[in-house]
Amino acid sequence: MIKEYYTSAIIISCIALILTCAWKLLNWAWLKPKKLEKKLRQQGLNGNSYKVFYGDLKETFKMRDEARQKPIPFTNNDYITRVLPFLHQQVAKYGQNCFTWSGPVPVINITQPELIREVFSRMNEFPKVKKNPLARLLVPGLVRLEGEKWAMHRKLINPAFHMEKLKLMLPAFHTSVTELIGKWENSMSETGSIELDVWPDITNLTADVISRAAFGSSFEEGRRIFELLKEQTQMTVRLFQSIYIPGWKYVPTKNNRQMKKINEDIQGLLIGIINKRKKAMDGGEAAKNDLLGILMESNFKETRSHGNKRLAMSFREMIDECKLFYFAGQETTSVLLVWTMILLSKHQDWQMKAREEILSAFGKNLLPDVDGVNHLKSVTMILYEVLRLYPPVLSISRRINDQDTMLGNLCVPESGMVSLSIYQVHHDPKLWGDDVNEFKPDRFSEGILNATKENLSFFPFNGGPRICIGQNFALVEAKIALAMLLQRFSFELSPSYTHAPTTSLILYPQYGAHLIVHRL
Template identity: 55%
Template sequence: METPTLNSILISLLIIVIVTSIIKVVNWVWLRPKKQEKWLRNQGIPGTSYKLFFGDMKDYSFMCNQALKTPMNGFSNDYFPRVDPLRHHLVTRIGQDYFIWAGATPMINISNPDLIREALTNMKDFHKPRLNPIVDKLFPGFVNYEGDKWAAHRKIISPAFHMEKLKLVLPAFYDGCVEMITKWEKILGEKDSYELDVWPYLTTLSADVISRAAFGSSYEEGQQIFELLKEMTVIALGTMQSVYIPGLRYIPTPSNRRLKKIEDQIHTLLTRLINKRKREIEAGCPPKFDLLETLMDSHHKETQNAAGSVKNQQLGMNLREVMDECKLFYFAGQETTSVLLVWTLILLSKHQDWQARAREEVLQTFGTSVLDFKGLSHLKTMSMILYEVLRLYPPAIQLNRRIYKDTKLGKLSLPAGALVTFPVLLAQRDKKSWGDDADDFKPDRFSEGISKATGGSNSFFPFGWGPRKCIGENFAMIEAKMALSMILQRFSFELSPNYVHAPMTVIFLQPQHGVQLILHKL
């Protein structure tokens, strides 16, 4: 009997590796999805049939691209068919509880408000999904952390968004709004009215305010960061409409090379921003009480404890983590408020009675004087309007979670590895919760608060729910109230005949073709 040679051993090992890999791939792209599909159907959950490797991603991408080619036929708050035509087709055909396929992963849509709340408050089983490392680059920092690290970072950052801290940075909100209003007044000049696309001004305003209030800088200083983040968004959006292949980001494709260059440039700009603040602190400059100060203080604690125990080293953030949090808030802080403002201006243009009521409240509270925190907190009509806008036009039209083990949700048994989606948009206009006028703009429904408006149905969550609820909610609401109040003090406005109603989702819900308003001087 011959002794096995080294070559034969290596060949045998290679065959074992190849066969094992083939089995894993076949299980990933076919056996497991088909097993999960059967599991879901046996529970009475309808859905699409699994298609090898791509699932429904090709159909999803094609239908979205087709929908964006034409605007809506007139103005309507029922824009779901345009922003998510695949899901609209399924909801119309089989109901609001169903599953589709993101590649080889089932995405299970849950519409019951009680189950949504149960899932969003259960961080142990329902985790933030890591769909794609390229998309994750847009949302680094604590929003993607889990467990103790998430809790530690959230605890560090939260004080920067408490009402008492936000009062201290209110002048930054005001300065940003004054700059935008001044531009509008110069554009109007001696004219009584003027048509203006307000969307780019609102994105600049939100960028300016987050720069001033969170980082103690200005829009001009942060402009490069915002422009780079916009370009990164375009690249990330392209990857979201296709199946992500593990390891693909390491291949030096043109988009991957550009993404790496963008990351390096943002790193350089944030380093410059942080070093500038370091010099100010060392020079004994007065504290600014902003987000960057909070992050820098945390980093200082981390540095001080570097020589201590492993436990002590978790007291603060390292420099890379500080940069990740800066990038997160530059992106999310700008996008969330700008879309809230733009949809509010659109709806107040359509509903002149509510525009008049909001203006009357602002003038009764402030006259034409400078706004203050106490007055802003007492603008009840304004709050009702903003809640109704958030109900009809939430910044994110759905929330996603991933489960890593077989998980019970109500009477459902969900398979490990699945994505679970919660349709914010549909839940917030479900006629069972909101009545037959759910698609109509009626801020009066919030006259007695959110709980009364929903009938206790847990069907209003534009900023999320549970422990992971958006940390910047108060920031966004104060900025929106400040900007809208200052606009209402100086202008009336209506939609231009040139305005085309075309909501679209680019991470957040925004107008595809801008927002042309006719501004009138008061």
């Protein structure tokens, strides 16, 4: 009797568990998305009907893969049909404020500067999107944190990016660019020219700079970290092409094991760098004037002044921030520099104007300094226009938590997302004029505020309190590198150059940047 009772209880419990899981799955995969879709349509928003599990993901990536097969003419800088073909199709069909589906989650496309400013300023109500946990391994640290933890990390990291600290990293910038200049000069023929794909060299240059400036090492010493980051990036991109099923990260698939193995290898290399530095500092050696040294000193001072380690970073958190230095510090500047070289190769008048300004300030032999490059008006205008036309990231996503949230006159339903379309805002003729897709740096001749008429129509580095902490580093590095290269070389597009902007996590030239480089 007792045995039959326990058997019945177990069977009933199993049935109840199965029914509960089935109900949760049904709600997650169908009932809730259809409820959210109804809320959006009642407000006048339009988009495709929800498709179970995948939403619009399959069509999005299918169209993107098809677009990647064909380069585009380099007549202007309108490339949305190549990098965001599905969004382009949806906007043409439903209007700017349409919605799409990222799996079972609706994503509202936001293009009005006033609403974008509101999202940035209300960062606690519009937090970062929680994507696949394995994807978060690629970009940990400050960009993933929220609330008090984010505020604490931001406070500790801020000193490393003050302009006075960046001046101390100037030798690292000079050394890295000088090595690249020597490489190109040694490869040139007797005519003083060479045709090459500059994209790999620019990638290595920015990797070398971040290695020296962040950790006092060279690219050769940090090469393994960058190789692992590249592999991890490729795997992360593949993860974004599918929906994440809760708990899937614990399943020991080949991909999951490889992602975790790569992360452990990167952490091991960074642990070695940090331990070596910590041992030197414990032995009385002064903190070095690189990002790691400044961060460790800032962290140490916070612990000492408050006597509470809770207010400082843990060892694991410091590793995460170092990894973020490596990834974000290299990627952003490399794409900014390569698109700048491509556009200056096409627009020789602006290349000549920039070179004249640089030679007037530094001559051919004087190494550029931080104060000097920050006063190069034409160079600054050129970089802003490149960031407008070819922003490193094409959109920024934010999520809603557990309740409907008003954004202007729009009610964003709980569990939904908003996508702030950098590309569409930067290429909006209503905001920038009919020449929006043309390369015209003089639109920034009186600064960003005047160019944007003081609205938020230019935000390549995010915006609001969470604006990219490393934007000064990226711009100073780009200015110094560009100044030193234009002191010694001129560039023109090679006949083999193929215009094919594409994006994985950043916007880059799919077939490289084939230029003809001439020694001056």
